[in-house]
Amino acid sequence: MTGFEMVAIYKWLGISAIVVALDLYTKHLIQGAFAYGEMLTFTSFFDLVHYHNEGSAFGFLHDAGGIQRWFFAGVSVIAIIVISYLIQKHRTEKLFCVGLALVLGGAIGNLYDRVTLGYVIDFLNFHYQQMYWPAFNVADSAICVGVGLLLLDSFKKPN
Template sequence: MKLHFSLAIASIVLLADWVSKRWVESTLDYGQQVAVTDFFNLVLAYNPGAAFSFLSDASGWQRWFLSAIALAASILIIYLLYKHSYNKLLCIALSLILGGALGNLWDRVTLGYVVDFLDFYLGDYHWPAFNIADSAIVVGACLLILDSIKTDRPPSSQPGSSNNS
């Protein structure tokens, strides 16, 4: 898959995440919940930490630490997209993760926290609120697992290839 196609996927995720977060912020007050179904609310929540609010109680250093990790991961992902362009599933997975990482990085750098708004629940148990960026990262991670169990190899390492040593 061409690098520009992978970056287009990441950009679509980034844009969808940014637009949805700005819409929720302009529509809801902090902490406000809007029931959508019997198991899903829209809610405006802020997460200064990582997944499941990990490090959210830290004194502020986590903002830049988590931003540095997201930036380093994004650079590594772009390299991997270039290096493994022959593997379409891997590139789609990495593109989704890249778009999600950049979406949350944008919030963290510009706001100091990540905007979350998707609230799924069962009875009184609520899954931690999340956003489109988080969803893209999870889907991308699942696709990475799927890619890791498939048996395809790069074209140059297929058995019988003239490029084998």
Template sequence: MANKRTFSSSRAGLLPWLGIATIIILLDQITKITAVRVMAYGESVYVTSFFNFVHVYNKGAAFSFLADHSGWQRYFFTALGLGASAFIIYLLKRHAGQRLFCWALALILGGAIGNVIDRLLYGHVIDFLDFHVGGWHWPAFNIADSAIFIGAALFIYDELRRVKRS
């Protein structure tokens, strides 16, 4: 009976974090679909002096890393995203009570799966957020990338707090 209860409480502890990841995935996919339907590929829409909406594709990873290769990177980054997602789910199960740590992991999970969906469906990731200053543009990104970045920042912050307490 103890094993059944442990599994049940482990799953219950995991569900909120999977819910957060699911919300990120949905927001990411809805915004990407909207960007594709509203703008032509390569189009840029001025919003402010430091921000545009754009419609671009990234066949590589962050900052278009490996984007100019022959196509193998699609499968590599898909496998990497799926492997990372499986490991994150394992960590969420084991540490479901550590709120900040799990927030970080849930955001990273949602972002990773959001970009994996793009790679599987289209062979590239759809990016549409373009921040710039004085003619210098950061690489375009999307909601999934934002969630991964925020999750990584929370993860670092949580680890620094943990080290400081020790």
């Protein structure tokens, strides 16, 4: 692998590292500023909260008796390995790798919570009147944006 190829890989991994750092830092701030379940209303549609998600996206399997912690940790580890391989293999495909890097950073951020705490800290809470979107965090946001970029990339014409 040439020096240029290594720089490309480090660039994508750098994006992932920034996502992980922002995710862990914002979760740390929420833990320090809010008691569990506490909410601070900012607008008529947005609150900061301190929730724990023991399941996956939207709380899926949150009540599975604890096995979900290790199941989702295992899924995350497999995803991290596959994504790292794909970044290395496709390191020159910018949009594809940015999407992968965002998903990778989000997966690592949530994996850290899941392994160290047993749950993921969520704190961004959007709603309309009494209809609430499930709370989420920076890692979840990065994963969603990353998946969106991967979908966008899939519509590109082949070279």
